[in-house]
Amino acid sequence: MPASHSTRRGAPTRHGRTAAVSGAGLLATVLLAGTLVGCAEEGEQIPSIGYAIDNTVTTYNANTVAGAVSGARQAFARVLPGFNYTGPEGGPVADSDIGTANAMPGDALTIQYKLNPNSVYSDGVPMSCDDLVLTWAANSGRFTRRNDQGATVPMFDAASTAGYADIDRIDCQTGAKDAVVTFKAGRNVTDWKSLFGATSMMPAHVVATATGVPDIVSAVQNSDTAALTRVADFWNTGWTMTPGDLDLALFPASGPYKVESLSADEGLVLVANDRWWGNRPATSRIVVWPKSSDVSARIGDGAVEVVDVAAGSVPDLDLGGFDVTEVASRSVEQFVLSTSGLFENAAGRRAFAACLPRDELASKFGLAAEPDTDGADSGGPVDTRVTAPDSLVHQSVAGAVGGRYETADTAAATAALADTDNTTATVRIGYLGPNPRRAEIVSAVAAACAPAGITVQDVASPDFTPSMLRSGQVDVVLAGTASAPGAAGTAAATTAMYALRSGNGSNFGDYSNSRVDQIVDQLAVDDSTATQLSLSTEAENILWSDVPTVPLFDQPRTVAFASGLQAGAVNPTVSGAGWNMDRWVLRR
Template sequence: MPASHSTRRGAPTRHGRTAAVSGAGLLATVLLAGSLVGCSEEGEQIPSIGYAIDNTVTTYNANSVAGAVSGARQAFARVLPGFNYTGPEGGPVADTDIGTANAMPGDALTIQYKLNPNSVYSDGVPMSCDDLVLTWAANSGRFPMFEAASTAGYSDIDRIDCQTGAKDAVVTFKAGRNFTDWKSLFGATSMMPAHTVAGAAGVPDIVAAVQNSDQGALTRVADFWNDGWTMAPGDLDLALFPASGPYKVESFSEDEGLVLVANDRWWGNRPATSRIVVWPKSSDVSARIGDGSVEVVDVAAGSAPDLDLGGFDVTEVPSRSVEQFVLSTSGLFEDAAGRRAFAACLPREELASKFGIATQSDEAGAATGGPVDTRVTAPDSLVHQSVAGAVGGRYETADTAAATDALADTGNTSATVRVGYLGPNPRRAEIVSAVAAACAPAGITVQDVASPEFTPTMLRDGQVDVVLAGTAAAPGAAGTAAATTAMYALRSGVRSNFGDYSNGRVDQIVDQLAVDSSTATQLSLSTEAENILWSDVPTVPLFDQPRTVAFATGLQAGAINPTRSGAGWNMDRWVLRR
């Protein structure tokens, strides 16, 4: 696995030792970080490296509803690798340690997957195409007993030809459903160990159960897939957590963190450092830095209180995740007028300027920034600028009169809106405070109901009215170069659509954008979608979430990855010498 890649975006500004890095600047930073490998042998190698993230780790399964909004992708990318990983540029990068995926000729998209002949789990059970079949079954939407976060791509697969226990499989997509982002499927953290599920569920042949649509067997499989990999500190049955990557889980506790150690059955290059300790948000990152437990930090800028990053090389970079409000579609917000009232009182330009990161320069060379105006296009896509015009100047500044009028359309002259997010988070607390001040004149009282136990499912359960989070309501690192995850979080029936927004035309557009990459289609349909979405307002995008990424002085091979993978994407290459 390569030690470094380049990434993108953002105009350079500096304050203290933290740099906000753009295009060429970040490229230089990342390449420099990667080039440090092997450049210096001075100092003694430290046998353990601490890695702090801004999210919880509640499950081994990053594909479930709970897992997709947890830190599982950051923690387990090198514990449960797949046929690809999300690289720093935001796109899928083939991971040939696991195997190969190659398109075959034919009208229907058909991919041949071949697992590495040496691939084996840490418990000695070989990897097999059973793992692919389980991944498809769980994420396809065909079997609703599985609580998968998203069906993107997997719902377009017609069948998987797999002989139980074999090392190869042929995946055939439905006619006319040539999913353009297919290279991201079956990637890091998506393939869970089928043999573990089979044993726990009492289903000896998962492939046969899927092929025969055995509802009884699949219900037992889903029960374990949904909840069987829940992770509580101090309470792990390690037999249920076999690894397919260079690291495996050794332990998880409040005091010692999530400990990953070298997997002695790994067939690829040995990890450069034998022990990585992942420190979730609940572990008090500031205290862990203070006591020397953390050498790598990857958090949303301003999200962790009282960080002292002296002795670290620090970079602030815009990420692939869009900071946004995700709105309920019940209560006050059942009527789109209620959602428009909230959106109208938001000072989006002010929020982007104060809490985002500069992304371009004006004619004088001064750094400027602005709010994100699209939900279904990536900022570096060819059609992004044109599609962003669909907002038409709406919802840029707080408009008390418009908010008051929209609120009146719901039959109310006042309302209370509860905003939830994973706390403590000083940056998001400031955002909510700014919104509360802007919305009060319109009769809208905004309450901050953040908590350390917060999850986006509270929106669906009616415990909050709005979620403040990143792409697809993820509290921490999120996003890729493709708009796939963001689009599907607005599609009816997809569980990462936490506000339960439903619009038949938007569903049709999402389905078409997923299989048609032509510029004309992307421009036409994305613009139509944004016109609908700025009228319905199921979400309000704010700005590209800034990330603070810090590597302790002396750490080699640290490489920024401002995507859902986070800095831990290449943790098996990290070396720390002192």
């Protein structure tokens, strides 16, 4: 049997995610995991390490709508690093190998970014502030065009505009190593240190070559629509990764690893980047095995030494010979509802929410935990969407919503369904499969909702994407924060909040409420306790009435390191265990 232990970020309460003591609990877990896997006896170093994740790897660009819900951030954190990365505690950690980011004095938030003078891509082209300008342009939502229906839509298919939409300008001379980023007046974004982070900065020179736009900085500064249209078209789809068919010239790396190949049989192969200017990676080859590769079989074949998956998500998972940690992640398992069809009317969404046994689902499928020392209940469902899990106001906001939709209420579901002029309804729930735990969740929901006249269908598939909600192929997505099938979440509520904002790419249900938009915009720039408490409580009351999503519980993650692997450290965030893969060493 594998050695294993469970941990929490902090003591869970009935109506909130965790208490404010959560940081110490996770740090202890990381240190324990590192100790357990770092004290192996000396032996011959293995030159290649396999890393299994519970998501797909379909694109190099983690910033598109498709990329943000893929495993790109797990796979490429040390291939495309940035000015920061998401550490095990969930917050941004400065990455001085890439450069520095320092606030400058002035009324408007102004940040000076300086790239490391030695920073260069694996193809020999230096990193430059062009990369920052491209990142801002793509994620700002500033540049638009008309679609086939005549509607105005963003040029760039960005998953989120959080933070970047608040930037007024970037002062950058084409090819330079430094830039000054100035935010709009009054938009002092509190989470600015997360901007331009790992996997966010794509190589601008690749776009320039592919599109024939030699100076992307000038195109952005001059709002050159024709040039930016070509840039956007490439940014949206040009980094799609097709197994067996990669033009490696399109995928240069700025980190300790670079992409060597991608195939169904051999996985995503990362090898040491010989142009990397920082500490050399401790192991020269990492193979990322996505969900589609049959992780259980790969473990049986001895091809996997690191596993980072949602608990219960991989069929027939045998982790004998691994040190195993189960930890509550920063991602919230949730249902994301459509706003069309049956769910066009909020009454339909309320009918579905009313028949859900959220309390039972949290108890059965969330991470088991001991009661808090103050006697608070443990294992309750998550009741908030817009507060940071460790914030001072989290408990108060969670308690203020009164535990709505906590237990299945057939009468309330039937009444709400009648308000839609229906006595019966069919709800299709989609998720990335196979996933035994999510299949059990859907089965439990089907049993609970049937008495209310709601037939629940499980329509999971290996090809599922959350965009199927937007196209009407499913009615509900079962996933984590911002509809991510795999690793997700940070210590800040930024990603979760913006997934509820009108027009945001990660808002797959196309939910729109102007007051919620105003609240999200204000919470992003005002971190005072009074404002956070007041606006977050107001937002939750609106959201529990409109029910665009139904949060369930903190998604438990299973993180496992093979015996003999050193420097493995649990990171239950969007980064996953691969956040420090360049430090992994396996000896046997």
